[in-house]
Amino acid sequence: GAGVSQSPSNKVTEKGKDVELRCDPISGHTALYWYRQRLGQGLEFLIYFQGNSAPDKSGLPSDRFSAERTGESVSTLTIQRTQQEDSAVYLCASSLARGRSEKLFFGSGTQLSVL
Amino acid sequence: DAKTTQPPSMDCAEGRAANLPCNHSTISGNEYVYWYRQIHSQGPQYIIHGLKNNETNEMASLIITEDRKSSTLILPHATLRDTAVYYCIALTSNYQLIWGAGTKLIIKP
Numbered sequence A: 001g002a003g004v005s006q007s008p009s010n011k012v013t014e015k016g017k018d019v020e021l022r023c024d025p026i027s028g029h030t031a032l033y034w035y036r037q038r039l040g041q042g043l044e045f046l047i048y049f050q051g052n053s054a055p056d057k058s059g060l061p062s063d064r065f066s067a068e069r070t071g072e073s074v075s076t077l078t079i080q081r082t083q084q085e086d087s088a089v090y091l092c093a094s095s096l097a098r099g100r101s102e103k104l105f106f107g108s109g110t111q112l113s114v115l
Numbered sequence B: 001d002a003k004t005t006q007p008p009s010m011d012c013a014e015g016r017a018a019n020l021p022c023n024h025s026t027i028s029g030n031e032y033v034y035w036y037r038q039i040h041s042q043g044p045q046y047i048i049h050g051l052k053n054n055e056t057n058e059m060a061s062l063i064i065t066e067d068r069k070s071s072t073l074i075l076p077h078a079t080l081r082d083t084a085v086y087y088c089i090a091l092t093s094n095y096q097l098i099w100g101a102g103t104k105l106i107i108k109p
Helices: none
Strands: A005-007 A010-014 A020-026 A032-039 A045-049 A064-070 A076-079 A089-094 A110-114 B011-012 B016-021 B031-038 B045-050 B062-065 B070-075 B083-093 B102-109
Touching: A005 A089, A005 B062, A010 A020, A020 A032, A020 A089, A020 A110, A020 B016, A045 A064, A076 A089, A089 B083, B011 B016, B016 B031, B016 B083, B031 B062, B045 B062, B045 B070
Parallel strands: A010 A110, B011 B102
Antiparallel strands: A005 A020, A020 A076, A032 A045, A032 A089, A064 A076, A089 A110, B016 B070, B031 B045, B031 B083, B062 B070, B083 B102
16 A cells, blocks of 8 residues: 555543554565554554564563564554553554664554543 | 653744754664654654764755764754654664654744
8 A cells, every 4th residue: 555554543442342453554564563652752662573573572561462463464453451541542654674774654543542 | 772852842933944953962873863753643754864974855954963962853944734743763773763752843834
């Protein structure tokens, strides 16, 4: 596609429910990132995928958070047993590769609200 | 890994040059400085990046001091559409971008 696509754009859920967020990266981009952005703050790194390599999960805040990516295509971020502190915008980005001159292309994010 | 420091907010008159400062006094020799901006309710947008030399593209110019302890992003002729949060970020040794709170730039007519 022309850009990074994320769905849904907005998600309202009840505390304790599971949610699944989807990211469609730019075709041909081998690197894919998930970030979380709380209101008025910068981006928090969550997880990174590079091709078929093992993902870098060092930013996941708890074991309630997980993500999958099949090859170099779609990725899903799953949050189990959602808590109110999970409310944030979840941003996905892709790039051609990870390196010193990487340029990330971001989607518009999913606004998650946990009631 | 380097940490960057930016003023929380700045104003600039429409049509004037907007100069956004960033301090990165602990940056190491091989860490790039990146600038992104985020317009309300959108994902961040890449602007420019550099290592040692000044850089210019169609969006902006990046001036990096010789000691690499600070840099300035210059938007030469600011428009109302340039109102956004601007992030100065250092790319870490394991290729992660560490994001701060950025500078909220308001362009005034």
